[in-house]
Amino acid sequence: MSAPLILMVEDDATLGTSLQQRLELEGFRVRWARSAREARAALPGAHPAIILSDIRLPDGDGEAVMRSHFANFGLVPTIFMTAYGDIEQAVRLVRDGALDYVTKPFDLDQLVDRFRDIVRRATPQAIGAGTPLGRSAAMQPVVETLSRAARVALPVLLLGETGSGKEVAARHVHDSGPRSSAPFVPVNCGAMPAELADSMLFGHERGAFTGAAGTHRGLLEEAGEGTLFLDEIGDLPLPLQVKLLRVLETRAFRRLGAAEERGFHARLICATNRDLESMVAEGAFREDLWFRINVITCKLPPLRERPEDIADLMASFAEAAAKENGFPGVSIEPSAIEAALAHAWPGNVRELLNRVQRAVALGANGTLTAADLFPDGVDAGRRQASGGDDIDGSLSDIREAAERRHIVAALAKTGGSTKDAADLLQVSRTTLWEKMRRYGIDG
Template identity: 50%
Template sequence: MSGGRVVLVVEDDPVLGPALVQRLRLEGFRPRLATTGAEALREAAGLRPDAVLSDIRLPDMSGEEVFRRLLAEVGALPAFFMTAFGEVAQAIRLVRAGAQDYLTKPVDVDRLMAALRDALATASPTGGAPASELGVSPAMRAVEATLRKAARVDVPVVLTGETGVGKEVAARFLHAASPRAAHPFVAVNCAAIPRELAESTLFGHERGAFTGAVARGTGLAERAGEGTLLLDEIAELPAELQPKLLRLVQERRFLPVGAAAERPFAARIVCATHADLAERVRAGAFREDLLFRLNVISVTIPPLRRRQEDLEPLARRFVAEAAARFGLGPRRLTPAALASLADHDWPGNVRELRNRIERGVALAEGEDVGPGDLFPELSLDREDGPVPPSGTTLDAALGEAMRAAILDALRLSGGSRAGAAQRLGISRTTLWKRMRELGIGQEC
């Protein structure tokens, strides 16, 4: 039930705006219509709405500007944007910034009402959506709070966490929240730089400094300017470069290859790694003095399996981004798809989630993205699997398909539950739970 929640409609179309207001009243909401961005901001300041429905293009400002000012002045809340197809890129930026979703015109009002009810049902008790850009889970809210504090002071930051958790996303957030936001953000993966080019890549070189150096090369330290330099996989930095990085951090100066004089370094350094740097120091692979200089503020990004609250918001955001990038209309995850995401253990973390969502959006036949699109290995459309009899319920069919998939994985793994879980892309705990629910025991 809507419970009389206040919804601010920002729409200058003389037909669509009143029509939305009328439908919202019929649904039990308390709508308020604004036809300009300025009017919307005034209304929001007094109303404190529970949700916002806004056009992207308004007479006096963009819907994007309205949304960002609402975030600053009112706080986060569920926001839906209505857009023409040519404005989808702007709508994607809004979803990345925290908007709930976007819909292309002509708007499917039934779908909009359902999405609005779902958003309000999962919003915070005060009516607004959780005010976190990195995630809604307590763990990621704590990470965001730490990064916002770190953004105010100009010291190095080390981001740690498993592969794929979103360390670069956190680094970009730190940069955007800092006074350096208007300057470049430059990222380099230390593990991907050819060893013989590492020094030149990082610090640049003069013409003739080595064979093939036919022109002066600008290094990443210089390209970063007064912005942020992210050194990803810092644990893989070659040993011969570590003392030079130490000087960069300590003296704020660097020497390009073949240069006669040092140059000043003005950027902030952020490092990221999935490795244990202290263990690398003990093994003699990483300088202890460099670790001390870099590790002023350390932030650990938790794995996705430990922050289930972030799973659905991230998935919905990735669906919107993928649909726009592929030139498709809006797509949505079915309840069964969301359940399948919740069952997965996510060994690849957020990166794996994004990849599965992109594959699902690409493979889906229509607007709905189902579990078989996300996890083809568990698809109901198994050519060699049993065909459910006519009249079988969806739950029963899904149970039979899961049973067949588990038995098949166990057979291929020689009865090993660990091997079967790996084949199915789930944890052993999840496999054990499913086997118990489906009564799989002696037959495997």
């Protein structure tokens, strides 16, 4: 499995070097940005699992980096490193969406344990096997395609924005098919260090290169007769594309330093948020490899295009988060659902998961409120939904959008019962059905 990526934003060379060495020894990958400018440049393509940032930087501060990233790409678990004098600002940042802060000097063992806990909670296994793919009209063709794909061994290519649920979809294909009892091995192609990529994928024999003190099974071998999931396949370097193509053509591979070939028996699922066809035309992606992986193609819609799924996903994530924290349960206020429906979700399902997990962990009284979900302010989330402008669209457009959100929230609260939702909204069922038809709401 590809190691989780931590974006570390720290200008102190001594502390940064120490943190990077320790975190890499613990199995994490670290991308080190030494300034706010470097962090802003790294974030769009890095997709970190965690951001660890100093508050004070030579060309700005970590707060501005965090807010810019949250606005454009959604919530990411962020921990700030702060000196004693900055604690007040750190506390405010936690209220506004950061996960936590540590005061220098801090206990590195405890920080590593915290990172492991964050990564564990963010995995699809932690979400729960019952996580819904979605019941919206936009998701139904996707679910049908994935269910049919699960019954055959053909390669699947999943397309969609970052955080749209491509790995969850891949696991659905794996779990729904005859290989469900075999391994599911996810690999982030864009996050493999170039100097280690061959060894990570194919494995190596003892003495194959300097530092190879023992035999190592690669990810292709670990997949066995299960599923190999190559995420961000568009980021795979051309030399590795050639090697992967040969594996798919011959169904065999060779460990580094080995004489004999081993059979490759896994099912292949790939995913990307990039336009592979354009990359083929530009020479950045091999056409023959594209033909090999582009057999069953499925495009996942972004969360903003399927608002009917938000309430179900929130309930599923909240239930799993409550169980993880040892809570008896958690209820979701209708205002939280309305606020979620008004949000643009730039980080898609992954952002929704992060926000719900944080809200459940830090909320009070076993109830998830709009303020818990959006500690940075509900109004900010609504401005994001309209492209950052306070005024966008006619009064009629705004009224209809609000009415649609209110109907979806009522249906979510009543478990999809149109009778109860009509009573709650104080309209007739005929009126409700007509508005549902008009707004494209799937009952």
